[in-house]
Amino acid sequence: MQLHDTLATPKLFIGLDIHKNSWTVSIQTDLFFHKTFSIPSVCEDLYRYVENTFPNYEVALVYEAGCCGFSAARYFLNLGWTVLVVNPADVKTSDKQRYQKTDALDSKHLSNQLKLGILKGIYIPTEAHEQFTTLARHRAQVTKRLRQSKSHIKSMLLLHGIKIPAAFDNPNWTKDFIIWLEGVEFSTSCGKMALEGKIRMYKFIKSEYLEIANQMRKYCRENNKKDYNLLRSIPGIGGFLASVILAECGDLRRFNKESQFSSFIGLVPGIYNSGDSEKCLGITPRSRSQLRSYLVEAAWIAIRKDAEMQEYYRKHQGKNVKNIIVKVAHKMARRILSVIKTETPYQINKNLIIEKI
Numbered sequence: 001m002q003l004h005d006t007l008a009t010p011k012l013f014i015g016l017d018i019h020k021n022s023w024t025v026s027i028q029t030d031l032f033f034h035k036t037f038s039i040p041s042v043c044e045d046l047y048r049y050v051e052n053t054f055p056n057y058e059v060a061l062v063y064e065a066g067c068c069g070f071s072a073a074r075y076f077l078n079l080g081w082t083v084l085v086v087n088p089a090d091v092k093t094s095d096k097q098r099y100q101k102t103d104a105l106d107s108k109h110l111s112n113q114l115k116l117g118i119l120k121g122i123y124i125p126t127e128a129h130e131q132f133t134t135l136a137r138h139r140a141q142v143t144k145r146l147r148q149s150k151s152h153i154k155s156m157l158l159l160h161g162i163k164i165p166a167a168f169d170n171p172n173w174t175k176d177f178i179i180w181l182e183g184v185e186f187s188t189s190c191g192k193m194a195l196e197g198k199i200r201m202y203k204f205i206k207s208e209y210l211e212i213a214n215q216m217r218k219y220c221r222e223n224n225k226k227d228y229n230l231l232r233s234i235p236g237i238g239g240f241l242a243s244v245i246l247a248e249c250g251d252l253r254r255f256n257k258e259s260q261f262s263s264f265i266g267l268v269p270g271i272y273n274s275g276d277s278e279k280c281l282g283i284t285p286r287s288r289s290q291l292r293s294y295l296v297e298a299a300w301i302a303i304r305k306d307a308e309m310q311e312y313y314r315k316h317q318g319k320n321v322k323n324i325i326v327k328v329a330h331k332m333a334r335r336i337l338s339v340i341k342t343e344t345p346y347q348i349n350k351n352l353i354i355e356k357i
Contacts, residue, residue, distance in 0.1 A: 009058050012050065015111030016063035017103040018072065024103035026111040029057070036104045041068075043075040062114045064088045065122060073124050084114065084121035089286075092118065129250045132219065136247035139212040140290050146209050149202040153181065156195060160186070178203075216243040226343070227252070233345035234335050235309070236302030241294055245336065248291045252340040261337045266292045267330040283326060292329070299328040308349050 010029060017024040023041050027034040027050075034053075039045050050059060060082040063072070073083045092113065097105070113119050125133065150173065157164060162184060168177040181199055186192045217239045220228040224246055231242035245252075255261040262268050266287020302309045309328060316324045339346050 010054070010056070012054050012057040012059045013111050013115040014046075014050075014059065014061040015107040015109065015114060016061065016072075017107040017110070018063050018066065018068050019103070020068070024107045026104070026107040027054075028111055028115060029054070030115070036108055038103075043072055047076075047079060058082075060084075060114055062086060062110050062119055062121075064091065064110070070124050070130055071127075074127060077124070083124070084119055085124055086110075086119050086121055090120060123250070123254065125250055128223075129247075132216075132247045135212065135216060135219075136244050137290070139209070139216065142205060142209050142212060146202075146205045149198065149205050153195070153198050153202060156198065157184070160191060213240050213243075216240065216247065219243070220246055227340055230339045230343065230345055231336060233347075234302075234332065234339060235305040235346070235348065236298040236300075236332060237336075241298055244291060244294055248288050252337055255337060258334045258337055262330055262333050264288065265295065265333055267295070267326060267333050295329045295332055296325055299325050299332055302332060303328060306348055 010031075013028050013030075015026040019041065021041055022038050023046070024036065024038050025046065026036040039049070050057070059076075059079075061076055062084040063086075065085050065087055070085060073085050076083045091110065093109070097109065110119075150171075154164070165180065168174070168180060178199070181195070184195060186195070220239075220243045227246060228239075228242050231237050231245055232239060237245075249261075249264070252261070255264065259268070263284075263286075266284050266289065268284050269282065299309075303313050304310075309331070312331060313324060313328055316327060335346060
């Protein structure tokens, strides 16, 4: 009886090619292809069309991840539809499609692959998680602008032959260095005004840089305190990195295996194997690049603080340093998932420390 009900339920497969102002929609049922058409980028319009044309159908929808985010996916999920958001690189294409590419063909191709069941969707975050991720990435953009601001000031001083004192000539800008900068004199008021403007810009960006980090830590303490404290128990992971991990990954419990989590971050090698030949292509380009970068930086701190990490690093000495530190970062990723899944804070192996002493 259950099999009969399943077969009797008509199914609808919708492929979307999403753009800012319009969507190209391809619709087919389990029996026939319906049509391809364009509509404004309004979720309610597509819902009304489907309800009026295909009432009582079981609906599945797919579109490629892009600049329009996941708001449409969440809307249709709330309607009870099956929704996939796919990485564009994971959509199989033929050689012919390299030379014939239109929005209509793309949406129809997505609809066909959805019907065949060969697409694998990516994680669809909640609205709160997506907005937290946006804040974390805004912080990364501000960090880049802070570096640019420093570079602009140093370049201006170099251009005008002004040498920075040796005590201040390093990446860490202290309050004393800012006071020195504000006291630099030029032969005309134009040079002074230009430097003062750059210093004002630097101070504004620096205040934004610090404020966002504080707000991210505060958000985690208020909304995800348990996981936040678990992550901070790992040597090398402070409050800010813990908040970035939660912003980029969401609920880490959704990862079933350590290999899935490492692959999500991008701490796995690319491999090419054909016949008897095999070669490593280096670290995979598919990654959460900002999070991966932070974890590699944290790995250096972990080596200094954790005797077990030091021993692991020494075991691989003699190899390429970049490869070793990625291995350490990969080990940290395993620790991250472990403390979250077991809900147990990380404990440094004190016996190993005593042995080393």
